Amino acid sequence: MNLLDTLRTHRLLAIVRGDDPDAALATVLTLAESGVNLVEVSLTSTDALGVLRRARAALGPAYALGAGTVLTAEQAGQAAEAGATYLVTPALAPSLAEAGRLGLPVLAGAFTPTEVVQATTAGAAAVKLFPASLGGPDYLRALRDPFPQVPFVPVGGVDAAGARDYLDRGAIAVGVGSPLLGDAVRGGDLAALRDRVADFRSSVVPSAGAAA
Template sequence: MTSDQDFAPLFGNAPVMAILRGMGIERSVALAATAWDLGIDSVEIPLQSAEDERALREVARLGEQRGKFVGAGTIISVDQIAVARAAGASYLVSPGLDPEIVRAAQASGIPPLPGVASPSDVQRGVALGLTWLKAFPATWLGADWFRHIRGPFPQVRFVATGGLDASNAARFLDAGVRVVAVGSALEDPTQLAQLAHLLTADDRRTSASSVAGPRARP
C-alpha cells in the first residue's frame, strides 16, 4: 500500500504543476516539454477520453526519459485506476473526495490526490490517512481560505487548481499552498516569463528559509 507522502518527490521543489486538459497528443507533448524545460517537475493529463489516454501514455513515456512524473486527472471511478496505471501515470487526481477511489488507489500502490473544498472534506481526507489534498476550485475558494484552513490542519499540503495562472499564483503560494496548477499559461510567452520568475522566487524563498528557519508554507 502506498502513502501520499510519495507526493513530495513527485512534485520535487517546484511550486507549480501543469494540467493539460483535452489537448490531444501533439499539443500535450509540446506543452509538457515546455513545462519541463521551465523547471516544472509534474504534469497532469486529465483522463476523459480515448485520446486523453493516448496522450497520457505518450507524455508519461517521454516524462520517464527525462525523470519527470506524469499524473492522470479527473479520476471519478475505480475502473479508471487500472487504465491510468497501464498508461504510465505516477499519481491520480480527482475533482472530489471519494473514499472508495482513495482506498483502491492506495491498495494498488499509486498515490491519490482527491479534491476538497471545505473543512469537512479536509477532515475526511485526513481520516483516510492523506496529507496531500487538491483544493478545487481554488479561485472560488480564494487565497484566504488556505490561511484559515491551515489552523486546524497544519499537516496538510495543498495543491491549488482551478482558475490559476501566472497573474494570481503567487497569492496562493504566499497563503500556504504547496503547489499551484496552471494550464493555458504555458502557451502564453508573457506568462512563461512570469512563471519562470515565480519558480526562481520560490527557490530564493526556500534558500532564505533554510537559513532563517522553517518556511511558513507547509
C-alpha cells in the same frame, strides 16, 4: 514517487486538458523541457491514456507525470497502466481506495473542512483545494488555522500573480491549467507557452532559473 516532496520542491503543477492529442503531447513535452517538473494529463482529454503512454515513453520513468480527473477504480488502474505515477481527483472518489491498492499517491480534491478531513483520512498525499477561486487566498489562510499540517495545493483560477498569494498563505504548491497553457493544447504557440512557464516559475520559486 514521493508526491508530497515533489510538490514542496517544485511548487508548480501544470494541468493539461484538451481535445487534440498531438497538441496535448507537444504541450506536455514543452512543459517538461521548460522546467515544469510536475504535469497532470486530465482523463477528460481526448485519448488521455494515449497521451500519457506517449509522454511517459518520451520523458522516461523518473518524470512526475500524473493522471487527473480520476474518479473510478477502473480509471485509476488504466492510468497506472498508461504510466501515471500519481493521480489527481477533483473530489473524494472511489479512485482513492484503488490508488492505495496500487501504491499510487493521490492529490485529492476537497473544498470544505469536512472534505479535507475525509481526504486526509482516506490517505491522500496532499489536498487539492478546488475550486480555489471560490474562496481565494484568504479562504486557504482560514483553512490553515484548523489544519496547519495539511499540505494544500490550490487549483482553479490560479494565475501567475495569484500563485504567489496562495504560497504566501501556506500552500505547498499551486495547480494551473489554462492561465499557463493558453492555446498550446489547441495547437497554439509553444514559444508563448515557454514564456508563460518562465513567468509562473519566477512567481512560485524566485530562484527558479538557478534551481532547474
